Amino acid sequence: MYGRSEPDGEAAAAGGRAPSDGRTSNSTARRRSDSVKKTRPPFPWFGMDIGGTLVKLVYFEPKDITAEEEQEEVENLKSIRRYLTSNTAYGTTGIRDVHLELQDLTLCGRTGTLHFIRFPTHDLPAFLQMGRSKHFSSLHTTLCATGGGAYKFESDFRTMADLQLHKLDELDCLIRGVLYIDSVVSRGPSECYYFENPTDPDRCVQRPYTLENPYPLLLVNIGSGVSILAVYSENNYKRVTGTSLGGGTFLGLCCLLTGCSTFEEALEMASQGESTRVDKLVRDIYGGDYERFGLPGWAVASSFGNMMSKEKRESVSKADLARATLVTITNNIGSITRMCALNENIERVVFVGNFLRVNTLSMKLLAYAMDYWSKGQLKALFLQHEGYFGAVGALLELLHPS
């Protein structure tokens, strides 16, 4: 069992879940801004999460720069800001998720835009090269980083880019990020949402959800692998379990089975395939429902079970295989999650992580699985900023060291 509680600075002082900063800055925040200024770290403000597959980077772009500041600002800083904000793609693999950016956000008394950027972990050397060529190290900034890569690549950051990492625990950052983003997003599409009528494909629609009184909740982070956390308060959580069958497994198997090479490609293929040609269903074995045990005929009895037969192996398409892989991995996460929810006695589940990015198929499957197998007891919730919470948590640590 894993739990932790840590003394928290301002977030706790601000009381409960009420944000210490936010887009709607109130009088309390303004009064405090002077004292905040003194402890405010110098720009640039980054938060980084280096995962097994993707590096997630959040960057706060101040929009309230005064003329005086503008003059004082060193050229390196300007150039970094311009590079990041004027592009939506970096190199061949870096991408800024423009649709996720949060404008008019007040952080530490400064107002600006929070940008969300990602690139594959295997391109980290190129990123470090860029940091070196842009003389990032001359800015004397602290780079807060979380995720396993913060440990693995710490020395690379030092030797290749002359940067000292401030390493942070990924689960601490994740939870902090989730709670923060949910609290500050009040405009546009609701940060948290769910699927209404998940068991009826025709009536299944996405609906906003208000995460008031969120505790206790089960937080399922689906990255390359999966971590499942039971969260009882901002500072009280435990990692219940995890599984190695995650996003990395989906992509890895798809690449081997279909020859594709990207997540987007794999998803696209999956969307066109039919998993029932690959999987053996209950009705394939029993001719219909297995009534003795209440198993519906459409349920999958054996994932890839039809592939035991040579004839069937020869008759399936790559798209079918991609779809079956997606369904297998997703349903498995669903059943482990459901068991954890039962064991922990928690009814709300929040799914996050980049496996769910542009992956409505999996989200609906999860929503369905939670609802169907729990007979409506469990609710699956999703968040717009899926995979960025760890990076956001790292940024918050920079601004409000705990």
Add this chain to the structure above:
Amino acid sequence: MDKSITLPPDEIFRNLENAKRFAIDIGGSLTKLAYYSTVQHKVAKVRSFEQNAELYEISEQEEVTARLHFIKFENAYIETCLDFIRDHLVNTGTKVIKATGGGAHKFKELIERKLGLKVDKEDEMTCLIRGCNFVLRNIPHEAFVYAKHADSEFRFQTTHPDIFPYLLVNIGSGVSIVKVESEDKFERIGGSSIGGGTFWGLGALLTKTKRFDELLQLASKGQHASVDMLVRDIYGGSYGSLGLTGDLIASSFGKSATADKGFSKEDMAKSLLHMISNDIGQLACLYAKLHNLSRVYFGGFFIRGHPVTMHTITYSINFFTKGEVQALFLRHEGYLGAIGAFLKGAEEDNPNQYSWGENYAGSSGLMSVSPEMNPMQRARSGTFDMLEMDRLERQLVNLPLLQDPSSYIPDTMDLTEDALAREYWLSCFEEALDGVVKRAVASQPDIPEAIERSEKFRQKYRHKLQTLRQQPFAYGSLTVRSLLDTREHCLNEFNFPDPYSKIKQRENDMALRYYQKAVKSLEQLSWEQRQFALVRGVLAGNVFDWGAKAVSDVLESDPEFGFDEAKRHSLRPALLLQGPPHKCALFFVDNSGVDIILGVMPFVRELLSRGTEVVLASNSGPALNDVTNGELQILTERIAAMDPVIQAGLRDDRLTLVQSGSSSPCLDLSRLDKVLAMVVRERQTDLVIIEGMGRALHTNYYARLSCESLKTAVIKNSWLAERLGGKLFSVVFKYEVPPGKPSQEDSSAPSTPS
């Protein structure tokens, strides 16, 4: 595949003539056939004749007993086998065959046409659970823990007297997780679609390897770290704060998306195996936790004796429960469905009201499933695997006086774990084989074909010993008891029900002649002297044991080896019979002749005189020269005729003879006759005496009882004596008082070799 094999009728599908109640379980690749049959074989009977010169008459009579036959073979042979059965089936009135398993549907028409029986389908899961309950209840060493790198890979478990509740995780093409609460109450509480079919199907796609066994073979040679993303691939080391070590898998197949290079079939198969095993293990643990269950059995074709999958599942369960739950496997896992289907069809015979015992002579035992073995070879050698279960005449239960039935282990030494001891005993039994064969022939002097049968016996038992040398785990833990029992089963198999009957008769006769003299001389002694003499007598009598090679050598060569001679080998024991008398003593007796008549009976007499009731427990059936219940009845009557104390004891029902329910030279206190248990309870037994090497040394030496107990034997084996730090003909005299109970005397005398 060659489907036109010739089936040897003596070895496979035995006793078809009287077969009835067929059941069949057809899986993806293997068919399991079950039937009930009666076996006619010789049994030894004794009958008393008042006027006869002989003490009693020995006769070998034909007796019919019930036996269950289970045969497992590849689906490819199904037609050949059905033809064979049709051709050999004679007296059956059977009209239906119970069927279960995924293939039952496919072969329905073929079965009905070939056998002329109506196929009656039974629910697969129900059959599985029924079968599981049956083996857990009737086969003592059914369940085992698998430990890949241990000295003995298989660690057999003592079955808890109450087998419920348990979790059965059946890994077929998918996974079913079933909670079993009683014989009839079970529930499928969950499952997973990621199972054996996923390994096979996905494995076939990834490696272009078609056969399941070959996929496992590939997996056993692979390295998963090149395919999987490990914690150290993400962290550079371990994730310390969570206690996740660097070599844990963070993402299965996580490296196959980023690398441009290809992967070896072996590595992919290994990664897949880990992925699936871990996932199943994790779910099983989550369900076990939710339902608060600690006994979790794994079965299904994914497991079925494959060391590779047993290892990965064991690893997974150990990881996810931090060692709190052990993955358990079953020796007869492949037969569960067939056994269950059979039981469904035999409900009117009430098979569950009987006790059944595995017949070692007719059962193949757990196969060696070394992953190094070529999968084709494996399939071949496993073509016909058999299990035979004998219906026991008596229903067997625990001795009510066991201190903790769930931790009771009858056997003193586990030869599966002790390689030195194993080597010694296997050789010992091999060397003794000639003598046993000779004795068997001598017991049937008027039957010419006895020699031929005795040779068949020799072959069979030698083959068993050879098998056990290779696979000590074949029939559960290998013990001196199992070696002895296997020999008895093989002797019975070839109609040598009681090779020692004549010797027993002669010795009983001789010992009876000395009884009165012995009692008289005892009565002349002072009380204290008498106590010593009595105990010495029991020990001296116990030297006369034809089962022990050292003794039988002397007995064969020196007809003058007498009781007085044997007495000199004994020693002074503790004073057991001081203090207030016991309410009732239960005495497990050993050999015929001098042992029972001149050793045990005078002791019994003394107990009776002190006001202690006595229950004499002897074997139900013959084993070596041990006295059987039938013989003891006659002997006791004869003694009663000479001795008023014994006579009064019988008359007043203060001396009772019961049968143990066993036909073994050893003693399993967890499988005793139900009547014995009842008598023990009724009489408020407060002293248990266990006599002889087989019962007090090879077994029960460490048994803990809830009342006073005495285990006594003369060590008639120099190797064993040396092991225990003594000499040949040393004495074990182990008097124990359960904790918290006042003893008759303060000092107990543990093993005290003279």
